[in-house]
Amino acid sequence: MATTITASTATVTITENITLNNVDRGSKATVSLASINEVFNDIKSVATGGTELVKFTGAFSTSGAGTLTGANVKYIRITNLDDTNYVEVTASDVTPNDVFAVKLDAGKSFTLGSTSFDAATSGTALTPDQTITLIKGVANTSAVDVEIYCLMS
Amino acid sequence: MASTITATTATVKITETLNLNNKDRGSSVTASIASIGELVREIKTVGTGGNTVMQFGTKGAGIMSSSDVKYIRITNLDDTNYVDITCSDHITAGSSGHLFTIKLTAGQTFMLAGCAFNAEDDGDADNMLASGDTIANISAKADTASVDLELFIMSA
Numbered sequence: 001m002a003t004t005i006t007a008s009t010a011t012v013t014i015t016e017n018i019t020l021n022n023v024d025r026g027s028k029a030t031v032s033l034a035s036i037n038e039v040f041n042d043i044k045s046v047a048t049g050g051t052e053l054v055k056f057t058g059a060f061s062t063s064g065a066g067t068l069t070g071a072n073v074k075y076i077r078i079t080n081l082d083d084t085n086y087v088e089v090t091a092s093d094v095t096p097n098d099v100f101a102v103k104l105d106a107g108k109s110f111t112l113g114s115t116s117f118d119a120a121t122s123g124t125a126l127t128p129d130q131t132i133t134l135i136k137g138v139a140n141t142s143a144v145d146v147e148i149y150c151l152m153s
Numbered sequence: 154m155a156s157t158i159t160a161t162t163a164t165v166k167i168t169e170t171l172n173l174n175n176k177d178r179g180s181s182v183t184a185s186i187a188s189i190g191e192l193v194r195e196i197k198t199v200g201t202g203g204n205t206v207m208q209f210g211t212k213g214a215g216i217m218s219s220s221d222v223k224y225i226r227i228t229n230l231d232d233t234n235y236v237d238i239t240c241s242d243h244i245t246a247g248s249s250g251h252l253f254t255i256k257l258t259a260g261q262t263f264m265l266a267g268c269a270f271n272a273e274d275d276g277d278a279d280n281m282l283a284s285g286d287t288i289a290n291i292s293a294k295a296d297t298a299s300v301d302l303e304l305f306i307m308s309a
Contacts, residue, residue: 010179013188014262016305017162018189025192025307026163029228031260040179075261077167079182088282089177100253101281103269107184108224109167113261119253119272125203125239125294126254135205149169149180 007037008058012075033074036150040068042085045086046137046144053078053089053135053148056115068152070115070131075151078135079109082144090115091132104146155219160190162308165224180213186223186307193217193306199236206304210244210289219268219287221308227291228262231300236293236298238263240270251286 010033044053056070063079080087083106091112092099098119104110115133119125137146157269163186165192171178206227211221229236241252253272268288271281293302 001226006171008170008171008173010169011261012170013166013170014228014264015161015166015168016224016226016307017166017309018161018192020158020161020190020192021165025194027194027303029226029262029303029305031228037173039173041178041180058195058260074258075169077169077182079167080266090281092276095276097276098253098272098274099276099281100272101270101285102265103267103285104284105223105266108186108266109165109182109184109264110168111262112255112267113229113258114256116256117253119251120274121251123249123252124241125237125292126252128237128254136199147180147182151169151171 005037010036017120024053031136033151035153036074036139036151040148040150042148043145044094044148046133046146048137048139050136050144052136053146054150056131056133057061058131072152073115073150074153077148077149078104080104080106080144081147082106085139085141086145087144087146088138090136093130094133126128158190160188163189175229182204188309189223189307191211191306191308195304197298197302197304199293199295199302201295201297203292205290205292206302207291207306208244208289217306217308219289219304222268222306223306225265229257229259229300230303231259233259234295234303235259236295236300236301238247239292240288241290242286242288261262
């Protein structure tokens with residue numbers, strides 16, 4: 001079997017619009033991501049007991065359903081589609097051993113450019129030499145929907 | 154002194170454009186963020202020795218109130234080199250109780266919705282925010298050579 005997919009360049013544009021006292025204070029950031037040939041786009045309901053959103057593996061040979069090759073990941077966006085409640089988003093490595101969590105308010109997004117990270121309970125700065133293998137959501141008050149959008153080469 | 158700034162609603166739109174084999178695979182999402190009265194819009198050079206790029210605590214020069222922050226975007230403006238971004242609960246580098254670091258490759262963006270976070274190295278992966286913490290310091294350390302970052306932070 002030979003692939004029929006031709007890799008392409010993706011463009012991610014983030015636009016902030018805000019006017020304070022009739023002065024434009026907005027901004028914009030655009031990045032082009034070359035050689036994208038895989039995309040993962042999922043809308044998933046997240047329970048208060050926690051729901052796995054996406055997994056990453058170190059090698060293409062062990063990728064599978066809902067599991068992406070971490071080294072090939074160029075972009076990750078997690079968006080809370082709820083209009084009221086927040087969701088806790090956690091990113092962890094394999095055991096899990098190292099893990100961090102962020103609060104994602106209603107309607108807001110969390111983005112990353114790779115799966116490289118580290119987390120600890122002491123120190124000043126870490127070397128991001130660990131790989132995120134799982135991103136999980138934990139809804140707060142009641143279940144929420146989240147959108148997961150990942151681009152891979 | 155009375156403020157003359159009228160807080161307003163900001164909108165943030167993220168658009169991913171991708172066409173694979175003549176099929177649109179893109180997506181888009183827009184968030185409205187109400188009651189924005191303060192913002193930081195800054196381009197900052199970060200060295201290989203590391204620099205603090207933003208602090209959160211009692212308001213002051215380069216310091217925003219952590220409880221008021223509603224949006225954080227950090228974009229690596231370099232076209233080649235990556236930068237490590239560290240979020241920690243200690244307002245100055247050192248003595249952090251919780252911290253995490255991510256790798257931000259050239260051109261890429263790290264986006265957060267506020268300062269609530271937690272970080273552990275003992276595997277407690279659920280409901281971490283319940284005993285959570287607040288980001289008090291964001292620092293950056295360039296890899297090969299200095300890079301420029303764009304900071305865009307909005308707060309009430």
